[in-house]
Amino acid sequence: MNTQFRKGIIEMCILALIERKDMYGYEIVQSIACYTEINEGTVYPILRRLTQEEYFVTYLKESTVGPARKYYHMTEKGRGYLGSLKDDWQDFSKMVNDILRGEVVE
């Protein structure tokens, strides 16, 4: 799959996961990795960019075992962005599916 396209999809998945609850890096990576094969190193760059764009805020939380974990929390701006992404995705996937079905019928 096109890496740029894949990156966009993974970005949306990350946003969708963090919308549900605050998560830390490893947790996010594993949550996506259990659905699909991903290059785990690519998640952090996306997380950093989304944080810089103020879709997330981060905070450190002490863990009972091992070092503190950096948690990502979604901001209102992030929620808005995810909403627009979701809409775009629905439209796009519907369009693609229509075309694919059309091809099968013909």
Added chain:
Amino acid sequence: MNKQEYLEKLEACLKHKLSREEIEDIMRDYAEYFEEGRRQSKQDVEIAAKLGDPELVAQQLIEESAEQGAEHYIPPRSGEKKNPWEAAKETFKDLENRFLEWDRGKAEKSDAEAAPPEQPEEAPQPKPEKEPKQKTKKPHNALQKLWKRFSCSMGHLCQWWFCALSSVVLMTALSCLSAVWISLSAFVLAVLLVGLAGAVALALGLLAMIILSGVVGWGLGTWAGASMLFGSLAGIGLDVLAAMLVWFLLKRWKLWTARAYRKTKGLWKRLLHKVESWLVTPREPAAQETQAEQTASQPEQTASQPELMALPQTTPVPTEPAEREEEQR
């Protein structure tokens, strides 16, 4: 590749391309990732393999950072360099920008002042008036640009010169110190070795005296022989004690010098890195570099393609003799 190696490689790839704070933050993130993986009883090698090549990860981090920078304006990374020349250059640039803005504002004002008397009926009229003004501005701008470039390069030159000079001074000082240190340690080592050799020679001499004491005792009387025997025995005892002391000192010295050597080595390494970072100034925009890297990596890909194409052609070759043999049978 273990955690340490992975993080070091990643850091090396990011150096000079992102700010120090950013790199530290990234290092923290990836260290946390390794720790979490270890907690799930995964091997470092496994985690590193899943993360992917650190060079690629670094490239992605830089790209994402550049992408972000294209969408939103980030102020120039102040954390990277805090030397006075850079600051002076920045303030100069700022002043110049302000002046240009002010100048432009004034020019527009004068245009606006010039326009009203001619009434809005003739709208296209102000245009020809603006053009000559821009024309007269052009040489001014070119001069300004030249001046700007000149001052920037002078700033760079001075900065470079200052850094080179200070690095030479530092290196010379450290070289002198190192030389003094090496000669001192060699001297002490030589003294201790001579002491040890002396102790051994003394012990041999005293042993010879024990044998001699028998001859002396036979020739001069028992008492003289006995006193010589006991004297040399006591001498040997003392000598062994002294030799042990020297041996102990030698061991300590070796330990101490090894530690000091390691420390000075670290110091040298750090100094060289520092000098390198001074003299090889980082190029600021990461976007250009990533583009250059992309263009550089493309020929590699195209170069590897012929190899891939060549593989299927070569593989059938070994099967041919086998087929021939079968045919012969």
